[in-house]
Amino acid sequence: MLLIVALLSSSIEAGYTDGINKSSFQTFFKSVLLDKFTTRGPVLISLPAEVEEHIPNYLNVDDTPITLQWIQDMIFQVVSDISLWPMLVMQSQMQELFDVPKVRNNGYILLVNSHTEEFKDNLTQTLDGLQSTLSWNSRAKFMVIALGISDVRSEELAHAVLSTLKSYENVTDAVLFVVSDNAEWNNSLVLTGNVNITISNKTFPTIYVYSLFPFFDGRCNENYVKLLGKWGSDDFNNTTMFDYFPPKIPKDFMGCTLRIGSFGIEPLLTKEHCTKCGEETSFVIKGIGVEIPHIFAKNMNFTVHFLEPVMDLDQELFINEIVKLMNGDEDMLVGAIPILNQMMMLADLSAPVFLDVLKFHVPCPNPVDKMKRIMSLFSLSTWLCLGLVPILVAVVFWTLSNIPEHNVNFTAFNMISRCFIAAWAVLLGVSVPRMPLSLRMRCLFIIYVWYCFAISTVFQAFFTTYIVEPGYESSLHTVDDVVETGLVFASYDIYKGSEFITELEMISKFKHVVETNDYSKCVEQLLFRKSMFILSSIYGSEFMASRFYFGRKDNVVCFLDDSVMTFIYAVALPKGSPFLEILNEHIGMLLESGFLERCWSEMLHTVKLQAKQYEDSEYVVFNLSHLSPVFIMLLLGYVLCLIVFIMEHTTHFLKFKFEKFPML
Structure with missing residues (x-):
């Protein structure tokens, strides 16, 4: 629903224009309101009040001069007849401007009386009052009607009025109607699109239409006032095709x-x-x-x-x-x-x-030491049991071998040393010197083989996994976790305003706070020393990690679970900037095409190519260093076997020598 607010300014003496047929002018103005000044919001009308008019008497009412008071009444009558907008009339006191409904205006109609020398000051005073209200909208359509310019040229008046409007937050979507009582000849109507319509060369009172084009014909934000058209008093029928609000933004700014x-x-x-x-x-x-x-x-x-x-x-x-x-x-x-x-x-x-999420960037958990991870694979009692099983099996082998069963005399395990060698051989996955013959020893042997196979499988799987990637310590998830660690929080000066705007009460919980404005150094210290945490955007932290070329972001860039706030970034322009609409069109098209995602990917790729590689944990090559503990254990087993072999060979040699040569 549309709303008209009439703001009544200070009392002035009004001029008038004689010679224009009121019925024709009313029809003309009605067509302008209906066809060219359509809008979807409140329209505010500013006009003089308590007008002192000194008008001659006329026999025919239609021949009486056009005054500001008559235009005011005519506007109200037109709006009331067609029920275009609801109407609200305000008093003249400036403080009552704040009683205007706080609904953003989409149109303004201003009346200017150029018969007074202070008309520009009155216009400035009116615009100051309008701008001070919350309903002010510099992007709305402005229709200005200036009446009577006997002592002022129409070009000068147009430049003064439209330039004054532009000084109020770049108001450029404005049109000025100048009603003149100066007789002119050979007038023509100038239409948009370089189309000229010749009008009668016998014209007396004239209506001029002006508008301001800041970027017309290569000009760069200049106050260029252009005459759109002019009519005589009998030529209002030729205005139906006229565009009173032509586009002000060119498709080519020609290098401005x-x-x-x-x-x-x-x-x-x-x-x-x-x-x-x-x-x-x-x-x-x-x-x-x-x-x-x-x-x-x-x-x-x-x-x-x-x-x-x-x-x-x-x-x-x-x-x-x-x-x-x-x-x-x-x-x-x-x-x-x-x-x-x-x-x-x-x-x-x-x-x-661009949408960015602000989170607490905290140090990531440190990798667990490989040997520590291996030792923590099982508990101490489990490790003791694993070590006692081969010993117990060897003892049981030796005990069973010394118990005859069905006249079976098996001497391969009658020595405790041979039992330990057999148990160690099965544990390493190599063959034993002799297979047991009794049923009880065979059952124990097969159970022990299955046990060693299972343990070897478990060790191979866990050792390979934990030696190559041993894992990480426990990570931080909540603000309370960070507070318990006692880490230093790096605070920026701009957070003071953000804390007021977004009510970041959680920052007051931190015990150790350091104020700084160097974001890069804070992130670098967080990544390498892990001695502090910061409030950072997810894109900023990822960019810094790529600059130092940490291969895996999940091991370097860590955030708390909850987001602190979400920022939606935009482009700021001066109030009333004519670039806003066309800029929004570009933003919509580029975002829909995925342009920003491509730029982000290319930026990260470029940064990684230029960065010094500090760590590349994207993948780990499985090499001999990772298997060194297993090979060390195997080497110790071989050394022990070699020692036993040498001892057995030496003992056998000495025994054979003493038996063959007892005299030696």
Whole structure:
């Protein structure tokens, strides 16, 4: 539902315009409201109040002059007849501007009386009051009607009014109707599209239509006022095809300079290099927060001029960049520009460009020592049992061999040393010197073989797994886990504002806090020394890990389970910037095509190629060093077997020698 609010300004003496048929003018204005000034929201009307009119008397009512009071009544009558919008009339006191409903206006109709010398001051005062309300919308349609310019040229009046409008947050979607009582000849209607319609050359009172084009014909944000058309009092029928609100943004800006400021840290911004041309220094800025605005500037044929970037998380520097944007020193601000209510009050924000999640980046758990992992594979009692089993089997073998069974005399295991050798041989998976013959020894032997096979399988599986990748210590999951460790929290200055905005009460829980603004050093110290933790974006931590080329991110980049906040970044523009709509179109098309994901992948790949490799744990080659404990155990077994063999051979040799030569 649409709403009209009539704001009544200070009392003035009104002029009038004679010679224009009221019925024709009312029909003309009604067609403009219905066909060209359509809008989906409240329309605010600002007009003079307590008008003192000195008008001659006329016999025919239609021949009476057109005054501001008559235009006011005519607007109300037209709106009431067609039920276009509900109507709300306000009093003239400026403080009552704040009683205007807090609904964003989509249209404004302003009446200007140029008969007074202070008309520009009155217009400025009215716009100041409108801008101070929460319903102010500089992107709405503005229709300005100026009446009576006997002493002021129409071009001068148009430039003064439209330039004043543009100074209020770049109001450019405005049209000025100048109703003149100066007689003119050979008038013509100028239509959009370079089409001229010749009108009667006998014209007296004239209506001029002006609009402001900041980028017309290669101009770069200049206050160029263009005459759209002019009519005589009897030529209103030729205005049906006229476009009163033509597009103000060209498809080609012909190399106009686009000044881009930037705020943020890597990977949103990366400074490549800078060049100095005269007194100006131009920077080459890249990053996922800059790519889409850069494509926009390239497609629209802008000359991009990057101002010095602010690559620091400092709240004061961020406020300075916002002030530069509001003062018009920058045409666009890119990087870490969050979509917040406070930001939307200061600047126009584009459609969302990039979504980032803020989490606590904590040290990842350290790898477990390989030998420690092997020893912790089983408990101490299990290790003792595993060591006692071969000893007990050897003792049982020796005991059973000394018990005759069914006249079977088996002497292969009648010595305790031979029983230990047989038990060790089965454990290593090699053959025994002699197979047992009795049933009881065979049953014990087969059970022991199955046991050794199972143990060997378990050891091969676990040893191979834990020696190559022994695993990690317990990780941190909650804020309470971090508090218990006593790690130092690195806090940035910009968190003070974020804590107020997002109510980060959990930061007050940390006992050890260090304030810093060097994000890169904090991440580097976290990755290598693991002596602190920070509040970081998931993309920032991943980018820094790729810069140092840690192969596996899951072993280096670790976060707590819960997210602290989610930031949606956009591009900030000055209030009323004409680039917002076309920039949003580029953002939508590029995001749908996956352009930002491709840029992110290419950025990580480029960083990894340029980085120094500190660790590559993407895969581990299985080599001799990983099997060294197993080979050491095997070598010890062989050495023990060799010693036993030498001892047996020596004993056998000495026994044979003494038996053959007893005299020696």
